[in-house]
Amino acid sequence: MTVAAAPAMAGPEARHTRRLRNPVFLGLLLAPCLFLGIFYFAPVANVLVMSLTEPSVGLQNYRLLFESGAIHRILGNTLRVSSVTTVTTLLLGYIIAYGLVRVGPRERNALLFIVIASFWISALIRAYAWVAILQPNGLVNQALMGMGLIEQPLRLVRNELGVVIGMVHYMLPYAILPMYANMSGIDGRLMAAARALGASRTKAFCWVFLPLSLPGLVGAGILVMIFSLGFYITPAILGGGRVVMIAEYISIQISETLQWGVATMLATVLVTAVVLMTILMSRFMEVGGTIGAKGKKA
């Protein structure tokens, strides 16, 4: 994670330069803000307000949050799948991040290569690959039937299991990279000291390493939860219409049933949840820290 730019602006000269604000640089700062204000925030605000005005002015769309069984089911699906995804991703991500800090440099590069390669490969292509692997006559079922372990193909896709597998696979790099960054900062000699003082291997890990790695774990967890809540592609492809989460439901409301009021109400709920979680996350890690680090290294 990167350190903020603040130290460059310290001391008496800094105060001096701050008074000499140059209009050119102020323009450079404000022009993109103005651009996003017009072309990004205005359209987004426009549809969020629609949740209060479509089909008529009032809170009737928000009442559905409490009254509509369909919406309860969608919200339930979204929360359940996102939570299971987040917990599984953190567990698997922690294993690989811990492995990364413990193995030698050559092995670390090989593991990191796999993590970063899967980060860059298109989400669509990966969802397609998972369909190929998990479908009734896919690789897993063919292998298990070939070995005589099962007679009927297992149902691994077009259900929640398939969605969770695909989502965990997509989210893993997002969890691994910040956790690895956090763990690389932990001094390994602390573990050695704990061992020398008589702690067992497990005890040393639980009482020394784990607490020190918690900020990375929590930050990564919130990041994965944020991405999971609004995820569209993987649930739509691997869920096959059976595991509809909030993003897919919003899309159906717009393109098929034309219920703009319901769709924009759910969009508002989603944005509110994501913004609150981002504020919470910024207390544990810098937003976009690992991306900034890439620019620095390059």
Add this chain to the structure above:
Amino acid sequence: MKGAMELSALSPVRVAAWAVAAFLALPLLVMLPISLTPHRYLSLPTDQLSLRHYASLLEDPRWLASLSDSLIVAVAAAVVAVMLGTSFAVGAWRIGGQTQRYLRPLMLSPMIVPPIVHSVAFYKGWAEIGLLDTYIGLILVHGMKGAPFVILTVGAALANLDVRTEQAARSLGAGPFRALFWVILPQVRPGIAAGATFAFFISWDEIIVALFITMRAVYTLPRRIWDGLSDNIDPAIAALGTLMILATIVLMLMNAGLASRAKHKS
């Protein structure tokens, strides 16, 4: 981690890490055999291999048309993202203080707001100003989605830069624009390059906005793949996927090579 104890060859830590890595690599590894199947449906080749699905990529003009649409949009979007992001990052670095502290999270929000939300917003907004199903419409959105990545990478590069270099240039008589183009920007070129790469990939891979705001005139590659996924699963996508995975890995290796060469030089 410094001072950690050595792992034994088959320590559970190492075995578990490689098991998770195998899970990560699995979908990438199955694409190649699937793409070589002689059958018309999604399957593994059993007794013979065939390149028919690669041939169908070249024969079907729609794949090539989508490839060129994707390239046009992604390159233009990267340019838009670099202009927006670099301008903001340089301004924020030079002005500093509270103004940028409040503006920065706002500028980063296209990265955080769930894609479905701004897709609905652009669907509505672009319909009103006639940008639906146009290159400009899609480029604008993809450029704004890429801008936060440029802000982060250029911002990180600027954090290493001494503010006084710009002041030195100015005191030697350079105007603000001269100082910008001759002193500041050349020093953050790696950050701009990394940001542009991110922005290109964000656009190249983007599907949800494209589903909402393009119909016929603009048909990017992810849009074409999406169609191939929803009707009946076409093995040509495995051929395309294999090529995309290979291209990504080659680019990553080239990038790593450049980075290590730069390290040796300095």
